[in-house]
Amino acid sequence: MVKVLISDELSPAAVDIFKSRGVEVDIKTGLKPDELIAIIGDYDGLAIRSATKVTAKVLEAARKLKVVGRAGIGVDNVDIPAATGRGVCVMNTPFGNSITTAEHAIAMMMALAREIPLADRSTQAGKWEKNRFMGVELYGKTLGLIGCGNIGSIVADRAVGLKMRVIGYDPFLTPERATSLGIEKVELDELLARADFISLHTPLTDQTRNILDAKALAKCKTGVRIVNCARGGLVNEDDLKAALDSGKVAGAAFDVFVTEPAKENVLFGNERFIATPHLGASTNEAQENVALQVAEQISDYLLSGAVTNALNMPSVSAEDAPKLRPYMKLAEQLGSFVGQLAEANLTKVMIEYEGHVATLNTRPLTAIVLEGLLRRQLDSVNMVNAPLVAKERNIEVSEVKHDREGDYQTLMKVTIHADKVRHLSGTLFANKNPRVVEIKGIDIDAELGPNMLYVTNEDKPGFIGRLGTVLGDAGINIATFHLGRASAGDDAICLVEVDGPIPAEVAARVKAIPGVRQATPLKF
Template sequence: MTKVLISDALGEDAVRILKARDIDVHFDPALGKDDAALREALKDAEGIAIRSATKMTAEMIAAAPKLKVIGRAGIGVDNIDIEAATAAGIAVMNTPFGNAVTTAEHTIAMMFSLARRIPQADASTRQSKWEKSKFMGRELFGKTLGLIGAGNIGSIVASRAQGLKMKVIAFDPFLTEEKAQEMGVELVSLNKLLTRADFISLHTPLNDKTRGILGREAFEVIRPGAFVINCARGGLIDEDALAEALDDGRVAGAALDVYETEPAKDHKLFSYENVVVTPHLGASTQEAQENVAVQIAEQIADYLLTGAVQNALNMPSVTAEEAPQLRPFINLGEKLGSLTGQLADGAVKGITVRFAGQVAKLKSAPIVSAVVSSVLKPQLATVNAVNALTLAKDRGVKITEEKTETSPNFGSTLSVRVETASGTLSVTGALFGGEPRIVRIDDVRLEASLSGCMLYLVNEDKPGFIAALGETLREADLNVATFNLGRRAEGGEALALIALDCPDGTPPLDAIRALPQVRQAAVLRF
């Protein structure tokens, strides 16, 4: 029989579902906390269902020669080494939508707690103080709620807030104007949101673009007396800057469910009377826990018994027969999508994938899914090749395929064109010995591999620029691995893709942008 481990507390429903599919279930909620016992149990397991306690490290994965699937009951997969799992041919699945309603409701509860000072009034009343006048509150009716991120959870919060007769505005680079209108939400810039919102709630993944999105600069322009709520990810708010804003009264109060470092103990913000804190309870309801447990059990059973894939984080939907031909082009599509996604400025309105040459004869869906997933990845942590098209549709992003069986310079080329509110960006790639290379950005020919840490530059093609750039990188102690150049015309605009040895650091963008010839500079990671 197929054997599946459940090494965290998932509940009896998950066990029942797996057993009903004739799967041998080894259920031990304490197993995830005992590395030696877990390693032994993994020797003959084909699947494992976990929460956050079990750590599926590279070492654990190496100890599981029969493992085919790791299922995470919940969204976060920080406790899974996805790279090691992918290398071992193990599918990694999660349940990205099982906690959405619960987290949205917690956000609304935190907003009520801030507006009516419920936790403070409760504590005071329990001490027999009866300080009625001290806890004067605010109505939510007619107030403006600003959402930073209007994806799955953010859209639910918007709907609930609209039911309270609040006005909802949103900043979301991946939300189109058409989708915002459908939601009844006004799409605004981050600066306008900060200056207009009475309540600001964060609903975005944590990445290089969103880390510290509410920092000192944001708090300097925030509407005086605004309230801040974070039930998304710790690190989205600069906690030192928030403390300063609370001290000088720019922020009237904050409600935090997540923190830069967890578990959060003896936190500096815990002493503020106008701060409501909870210990990462966003997904902690009986219904949500049951939902994700049932979902992951069904996904694991379907994958092991029928090969069906749902919410996989590291694999497209590809049959064993198609894989050898498709894999190189899927890899190329992921690289091109990642490049355009990291450079995209503003809401993505459309993504066009063009197949030219022999690749036009292959199954296109897995390649398109890989491209769309990579374009959206910088802003949508839960996106993958399985759910990318659905998430794009939900945001009103138009996906277009174009095919031609002729490719003048290569046997096959793949092109990705991304349309945003700010314009379009087009990139073309090909396979060199089976390895992905970029061969064109817009109308500029440029050949380069896409890997590791790279610096993307648009600059004036003038003498002395490369020397000045090299000196800037030298001062930052950054070594150049490869240097790839292209230009539109002599003395005109030039492009560069520079691979750097910077595993632990970030190139000095401020210093690079200060060079007189630089028009655009960005750090890319592949």
């Protein structure tokens, strides 16, 4: 039974899902870093929110850990490079609190437009300052969205309903998508110059950090109003304070801050500033949704291999996972086969997909080929970290899909450039049984067993008998025997399944048979 730790507060519904799926679950919240490190080695999965910090030290102690699931969007509290390096899948739940966060941004924008928090405090103090609070309408105003992904697109929809003009800056927003959302796609400088309101909906990266600084704010309309319900650090807080004090910015409303909890901040105390304590996802519905989603995603990954909303590996839907499973075995075998033959200087890998497999989600298969290829050198490699390991070793990886019809309904071909250029192809028989069907351009039909002997030789009479004699004298029983050759008297290959491991001295005696060029024991 797989075991999951919940280390932050989650809805009880998450526990129910884990238990209903047959996953053992422990709830231990409020752990200090040393306490988490002391126990994390017992768990296959970790479910968190924002409080738990999954650092490199935590991951180093997590010997069994396969997946970290963040109930929410932000994963600033997870060391993703360290997780990837250790082969741990990192997931989030980007859709569970999207509506809630988008609604909070709209609420903040309305509060800014009508100065509602300040008017509330004044009225409750008995002042009745009706003429003091002269707001602005949202109708007809231009809303500039920095980031038009999941949450930004919901904000756009609501803003269009309020009869606002919506412009958006997002390098990944296609013109077609912008049109469907009712957004005019613009560059950042144009957005800054035209927007009456600016709302940020982008992750915090090296490219987006301080995207609104003094230089950017100077390009804005005088009287612009800014909303940030995305990530602290997108707006330079010191520069914004200066812009508020000068009147360049008429108001700002933030739900997120560079330092949280934000007990002190340079923006606090300014009448033009509205603050909430990171409430974007704080509704009953959102908390329930993200808890349910993270429990389902972790369970699916641990039990079936389905990958949803992963940040460091290709996604595999629950629907695709059963279709891909036979191909995963084939991919691992092909990668392992060529990996065991490559002696040194691996520089390039090409994986080609033809027929039915070319219609599937092949990115996970490519990762598994790399896993099989690299496992001979690294015991800790898996499909999560294999692409990273290949990149770190300057191995060029390419993936090619062919529309052409071939001899097989479905075919995978792996080519490597190492000490030599080597390639082999495989298919599925009956849509489930992996078979090798070509090695170095020579046709063969072989099912791979746990222990194999791969031999290349000159096609001359007597070879099979001599090979059988060497194996028989060593007490090695042959399970299956597969032959292939380019043409009579030319290069030939022999792939033999045996009942146990082949000792190095036996492989050496096989290699000493006249006409043998290579004799390599293989394990699968």
